[in-house]
Amino acid sequence: GFGMYVRHLAELGYHTVGLDIEFERVREGTQAGVEQLHAAAGEALPYPDGAFDAVLSHEVIEHVNDDRLAAREMLRVLRPGGRVILFCPNRLYPFETHGHYWRGQYHFGNTPLINYLPDPLRNKFAPHVRAYTGRGIRRLFESPAARVVTHTQIYPGYDNIVARRPGLGKILRALTYSFERTPLRLLGLSHFLVIE
Numbered sequence: 001g002f003g004m005y006v007r008h009l010a011e012l013g014y015h016t017v018g019l020d021i022e023f024e025r026v027r028e029g030t031q032a033g034v035e036q037l038h039a040a041a042g043e044a045l046p047y048p049d050g051a052f053d054a055v056l057s058h059e060v061i062e063h064v065n066d067d068r069l070a071a072r073e074m075l076r077v078l079r080p081g082g083r084v085i086l087f088c089p090n091r092l093y094p095f096e097t098h099g100h101y102w103r104g105q106y107h108f109g110n111t112p113l114i115n116y117l118p119d120p121l122r123n124k125f126a127p128h129v130r131a132y133t134g135r136g137i138r139r140l141f142e143s144p145a146a147r148v149v150t151h152t153q154i155y156p157g158y159d160n161i162v163a164r165r166p167g168l169g170k171i172l173r174a175l176t177y178s179f180e181r182t183p184l185r186l187l188g189l190s191h192f193l194v195i196e
Contacts, residue, residue, distance in 0.1 A: 001018075001020055001025055001029070002025055002028055002029035002032065002034065003018045003026075003029035003030075003032070003034030003037050005018065005056060005058065006018035006029075006034055006035075006036060006037065007033075007034050010035070010036075016036060017036045017037075017038065017047075017052075018034065018036060018037045018038070019037070019038050019039070019040055019042070019045070020037070020039060021039065021040065021041050021042070022039070023039040026038065026039040041064070041065075042057075042060060042061070042064045042070040042073060042074075043064055043065060043066050043069040043070050043073060044073065045073045045074075045076070045077050047077045048077070049076055049077065050077070050078065050079045050080070050082075051077050051079075052077050052078055052079065052082060053078075053079055053081075053082050053083075054078075054082055054083050054084070054085060055074045055077065055078060055082070055083075055084045055085070056085045057070075057074060057084065057085070057086045057087070057088075058086075058087045059087050059088060059089070059190065060088075061086065061088050061130075061137075061140070062088050062089050062129050062130040062131065062132070063128075063129060063130075067130065067140055068140055071140040071141050072143075074086075075141065075143060075145065075146050075195070081196065082196070083149065083194050083195065083196050084141070084193070084194070084195040085193075085194055086137075086191070086192070086193045086194075086195065087154075087190045087191065087192055088130075088132055088137055088190060088191050089115075089129070089130070089131040089132060089189070089190060089191075090115075090131065090132065090134075090153050090187075090188055090189060090190055090191050091115050091131040091132055091133045091136070092115070092133070092153075092186055092187050092188075093115060093131070093187060093188060093189050093190075094112055094113060094115070094116075094187065095110040095111060095112055095113075095114075095115070096110070096111045096114035096115055096125070096126050096129075096131065097110050097189070098126060098128065098129040099111065099126075100114055100125040100126050101124070101125060101126070101127065101128075102125070111125070111126075114126055115131045132191060134151065134153075134186075134191065137191050137193065138151065138193070141193075141195050146195050146196065147195070147196055148193060148194070148195050149194040149195065149196050150192070150193060150194040151191065151192070151193045151194075152180070152185060152188075152191075152192050153180070153185045153186055153187070153188030153189075153190065153191055153192065154180060154185075154188050154189060154190050154192050155176035155177060155179060155180060155185075155188045155189055156176070156189045156190075157173060158172050158173050158176075176188075
């Protein structure tokens with residue numbers, strides 16, 4: 001993106017590097033004063049082996065052409081003991097949040113139950129994005145050199161609702177965040193993994 005995480009982490013004192021596939025976004029971020037932004041594909045990271053202590057992939061892997069290769073690249077650029085911090089869409093979340101295609105036209109917004117369809121049908125409605133089962137996302141990172149330290153599911157922050165209707169948004173947030181401590185976490189918006 002525009003380097004929002006890079007800027008914030010740098011303000012906390014971390015040496016950070018940001019990457020996006022779209023050159024325009026990188027240029028806009030750079031023009032806004034964010035340093036160390038690069039344009040490249042996640043499947044071919046332009047960094048040497050063992051270059052980083054951590055890799056943050058926040059809702060990205062579902063968009064790359066080859067998610068297995070992108071996962072291998074994340075592991076490749078980590079130092080021994082380094083960690084991938086990954087967020088990606090949960091196949092069990094009742095809504096497809098990236099919109100859908102119907103009769104050749106894209107419709108933006110949350111669409112109920114698409115993620116529950118069999119793969120061939122789901123992929124017709126949402127060919128532009130993946131959603132992962134727990135087993136599916138863990139499988140991408142299977143390697144003798146890697147282990148999953150943490151894997152759970154999280155619910156959304158409802159930032160737009162909080163901005164428009166703060167009372168309702170805070171109630172919704174508190175309710176669904178409480179689900180994260182119950183078996184209902186399995187229906188959360190995103191998988192959250194830490195892989196070492």
